[in-house]
Amino acid sequence: MKKLVIATRRSQLALWQSEYIKAELLKHYPNMQIELQEFTTKGDKILDVPLAKIGGKGLFTKELEVAMLEGTAHLAVHSLKDVPTQFEDGLTLAAVSKRFNPQDALLSNKYSSLEDLPKGAVVGTTSLRRRMAIKMLRPDIELKDLRGNINTRIAKLNAGEYDAIILAATGIEKLNLQNEVKYFAPISTDIMIPSMGQATLGIETTTDPKIIEIVKVLNDKNAEIESKIERGFVDTLQGGCQVPIGVKATILDEKNVKISAIVGLPDGSEYIKDEKIVDINSFENAGKEFANEFIQKGAKELLARAETMAFK
Template sequence: MEKLIIATRKSKLALWQSEYIKAELNKHYPDMEVELKTFSTRADKILDVPLAKIGGKGLFTKELEIALASKEAHIAVHSLKDVPVNFEEGFALAAVTKRFDPRDAFLSEKYEGIHDLPKGAVIGTTSLRRRLELKLLRPDIVLKDLRGNINTRIAKLKDGEYDAIILAATGLQKLQIEDEVKYFKPISTDDMIPSMGQATLGIETLDNKEIIDLVSVLHDKNAHIESTIERDFVRTLEGGCQVPIGVKATILDENSIDVKAIVGMPDGSEYIQEDIVANIEDFENVGKNLAQIFIDQGAKELLARAEKVAFED
C-alpha cells in the first residue's frame, strides 16, 4: 500500500495519538506515506452538556466512521475508552496498542492530593464513574461539571472555578503538561478504578483484510487481553457511557490476571464492587463471568437507576 490516511479528531490529544500511530506505522513501513485528516465530532462541538445526555461514547467516533465508510480515510485512531463496545456492521477494531498509564489523576493549584482537600471542596468532573468513586473516597466534597479539552479544563482550574479536577493521567503525560499545574498526582487504581480501555488506543477500520493485516503490527497482546476483559464486562452489563462503571484488568504474570470492577450510583449511595484473580488463558470469558456476578447482585437494576438519576441532574 502506497498511502494510508488516518482519520482523527482535531484536539491536541487526538492529534498526538494519531501522530504516534503514524510514527509507529512508519517504523514498519518506511516506504508508505501516512497522512492525517482531521474531522470535528459532535462531542467536540457540544461542550456545555454532559456527554451522557447527548448520546455517550459514539459521539467521539461517529464522524470518523463516516470518513471510513466514504473511503476518505483507511483507519481511525480512538481512545479505546471512547469506543462503543458494539461495532456497526462493516466496521472492525483492527488493533489495540500498548497501554499507557491507565490511572486517573488529581490536579490542583492548592492541594497536594484528594485527602488534603478541605471539607466541602469543589472537584470538577463530568464522568459519572469518577463521581461515584470520588464520593466513596470523600463523601463531603462538592462535585461540579467539567467539559472541554484538557487545556480548557486546566484553565478553568487555574481561574479558581474548582479546588481540584480529575483527568486521565495519560492525556497530560502525552502532551507533557503535567507541570502546568502545581499539583499533579496520579491516583492508584485501588482507589479509583479506571474506565474500560483507559490509556489504550483503538484502531478502527472497515472490515477489510488488507488494512487489518497492515495495522496488525500495532496490536499489543497484553493490551488485547486486558481490554477484551474490560469491554466484555461492560458489554455484558449493557452499560454505556451514561452509567458509572469502572473496570480494570491487570496482567499479574504469565498465568494470572487481576480484575477490579465497580458500578453504582453517581452519589456513592449504592455500589457493587469486586476484585478477582483469574486464569489468563480464560481471558475471553473472564469479563462476561465477572459481569454475571454483578448481575446476580442486581447491577443492571442499579445501573438503570443510576442512568435515570444522571439524566435528571
C-alpha cells in the same frame, strides 16, 4: 498499499495519538505515505451538556467512522475508553496499542491529594464513574461539571473555577502538561478504578482484510487481553458513559489476570465492588463471566437507577 489515511479529531491529544500511531506504522512501512485527515466531532462541539445526556462517548467517533465507510479514510485512532463495545457493519477494532498509565489524576494549585481537600471543596469532573469514586471517599466534596479539551479544563482550574479537577493521567503525560499546575497526583486504581480500555489506543478500521493486515503490527497482546476482558464486562452489563462503571484487568504473570470492577450510583451511596483472579487462558470470556456475577448481585437494577439519576 502506498497511501494510508488516518481519520482523527482535531484536539491536541487526538492529534498526538494519531501522530504516535503514524510513527509506529512508519517503523514497519517506511515507504508508505501516511496522512492525517482532521475532523471536529459532535462530542467536540457540544461542551455545555454532560455526555451521558447527549448520547455517550460514541459522539467522538461517528464522523471518523463515516469517513472510513465512505472510503476517504482507512483507519481511525481512538482512546479505547471512548469506543463503544459494538461496531457498525463494515467496521472493526483491528488493533490495540501498548497501554500507557491507566490511572486517573487529581490536578490542583492548592491541594496535593483527594484526602488533602478541605470540606466543601469544588472538584471538576463530568464522568459519572469518577463522581461515584470521589463521593465514596469524600461525600463532603462539591462536584461541578467539567467539559472541554485538556487545555480548556486546566485553564478553568487555573482561573479559579475549581479547587481541583480530575483527568486521565495519560493525557496529561502525553502532552507534558504536568507543570501547568502545582500538583499533579495520580490516583491509585484501587481507589478510582479506571474506565474500560483507559490509556490504551484503539485502532478502528473497515473490515477490508488488506487494511487489517497492515495495522495488526500495532497490536499489543497484553493490552488486547486486558481490554477484551474490560470491554466484555461493560458489554455484558450494557453500560456506557450513561452509568458509573469502572473495570480494570491487570496481567499479574504469565498465568494470571486480576480483574477489579465497580458499578454503582453517581452519588456513591450504593455500589457493588469486587475483584478476582482468573486464568489468562480464559480471558476471552472472563469479562462476560465476571459481569454475570455482578448481575447476580443486582448490578442491572443498580445501573438502571444510576441512569435515571444521571439524566436528572
